Amino acid sequence: MFHFSNIVRTKGDPKIVEGGPSLKRPEDQLARALGWFSIGLGVVEFFAPRRVTETLGMEGHETMVRAFGVREILAGIMSLSVDKNAGLWARVGGDGLDAAALLSGLTADNPKKGNIALALLMVGGIAMLDYRAAQDTKPRRPPREARRKLYPNRSGFPKGIESVRTAARQIAAPAGNEVKQGDERRVP
DSSP states (O other): OOOGGGTSOOTTSOOOOOOOOOOSOHHHHHHHHHHHHHHHHHHHHHHOHHHHHHHHTOTTOHHHHHHHHHHHHHHHHHHHSSOHHHHHHHHHHHHHHHHHHHHHTOOTTOTTHHHHHHHHHHHHHHHHHHHHHHHHTSOOOOOTTSOOOOOTTOOSOTTOHHHHHHHHHHHHSOTTOOOOTTOSOOOO
16 A cells, blocks of 8 residues: 655655554544635635625625635634634634525525525535534533542652752752751751
């Protein structure tokens, strides 16, 4: 089997013979796919708004479509980031804006109402995927009734705090003067 990553490996590096199972959870894979979809759609809306408006029979709304493209690109980037949940919720909100804009073009004098109806169906389906991904990737918190682990009796020093004080006294004492246990000098 051929792997593209073998091309960039240096002579001593091991070759990839077989790929293993992905460590990404399915909800993370869905978030990633939606992020790339959002970026692709945003690029089309930003660079070809006239084509989009002509397809929908909504000529004259190119600026709005271009603004929606910027929103899609930003939401896509956020969906691919570490905080993907914020990006997915931005996509859900954007789906609402898309639906409202499409509904405004669904007038009796628009000859391309069928295209708008199809676009509304697609926005609805994508909105359900966005909502599902946003719900699945929300931060996980322990239940309220779970007991918190408290460690009040731990100092963070493996041999205890007294051994650290003794070592500090040894360092602070002048050479040749041994420090006895219970010495009255304070170590800062």
